[in-house]
Ligand SMILES: Nc1ncnc2c1ncn2[C@@H]1O[C@H](COP(=O)(O)OP(=O)(O)O)[C@@H](O)[C@H]1O
């Protein structure tokens with residue numbers, strides 16, 4: 001997948017912006033606060049229809065405006081597309097090749113970018129919910145049935161919660177029945193994904209870092225230990241816990257409580273990772289996802305690397321460049337200084353106050 005042109009209108013500090021990109025590595029450089037991360041964010045919105053910095057789309061509109069838009073020409077597997085996204089008051093309108101996209105799932109099932117940014121890492125580190133959302137986003141892409149499973153789960157969760165609050169004991173059983181069928185399917189998909197990642201992850205990690213520690217990704221479905229993912233056991237368990245759930249007024253068990261975590265030589269991230277280890281393991285995880293998408297779906301996501309020069313030590317940075325240089329992904333890298341290898345390896349863009357001050361493609 002390649003983003004060929006980008007136009008921004010009133011997006012953060014870009015009032016009216018238009019540029020072309022190279023299909024290889026694009027080096028975005030400029031002083032702090034000029035709009036480098038904002039540019040990365042617009043490319044992220046283009047591929048995920050949400051931001052990695054805020055859940056409020058209105059924040060993307062320029063302070064003095066009440067709407068913004070992103071427009072891009074891109075190609076995926078040889079086919080060109082025009083994408084137009086209008087943002088207004090927390091609403092988004094998406095058009096693909098001139099047609100309105102009714103369901104965002106139709107869009108996000110087809111486009112993707114891999115992101116490494118300090119902002120996103122904070123979310124991943126701190127919040128189990130963000131980890132689930134992060135994994136769900138990839139699964140929507142690699143598992144064709146997954147979006148529907150999650151959608152069904154959210155619908156059932158809403159209905160059941162409302163019955164729990166009304167203390168409608170008898171009516172809950174039918175929803176527990178539905179959950180018992182759904183939970184093993186969600187857990188199965190998540191589990192398969194983690195297994196696929198683990199085929200790739202340790203190798204990428206040792207290549208990037210030169211370290212011999214074993215990096216692994218783990219998944220624990222909330223009910224797995226107690227029910228072995230068996231429908232009848234899940235149903236009995238949920239029925240047993242009905243009194244407790246009624247007392248609490250919400251669902252206490254299920255996929256919304258599942259856990260994902262990383263280990264280095266068996267040591268769990270929260271307990272033992274340093275800041276630096278979070279960065280390199282997360283980078284390795286993102287590159288593993290990149291490889292999995294290429295293997296399963298045959299296309300290369302766009303890779304967005306925000307501030308990696310200040311985030312990674314020189315050895316890992318060089319290995320990162322070497323890794324992306326060997327692959328066919330389009331890449332965007334931001335930094336405050338223009339990297340010396342920008343001249344030989346790609347195009348560079350100097351960003352200043354929401355504009356491209358100079359652009360090696362045009363010079
Ligand atoms: N909604 C917005 N409207 C206008 N300017 C914004 C908006 N959001 C952020 N900015 C401005 O964008 C700048 C930060 O841009 P950013 O891309 O984070 O910088 P950097 O180049 O350091 O990555 C700040 O000057 C900030 O005030």
Ligand SMILES: [Mg+2]
Pocket residue numbers: 036037038306307
């Ligand atoms: Mg930045």
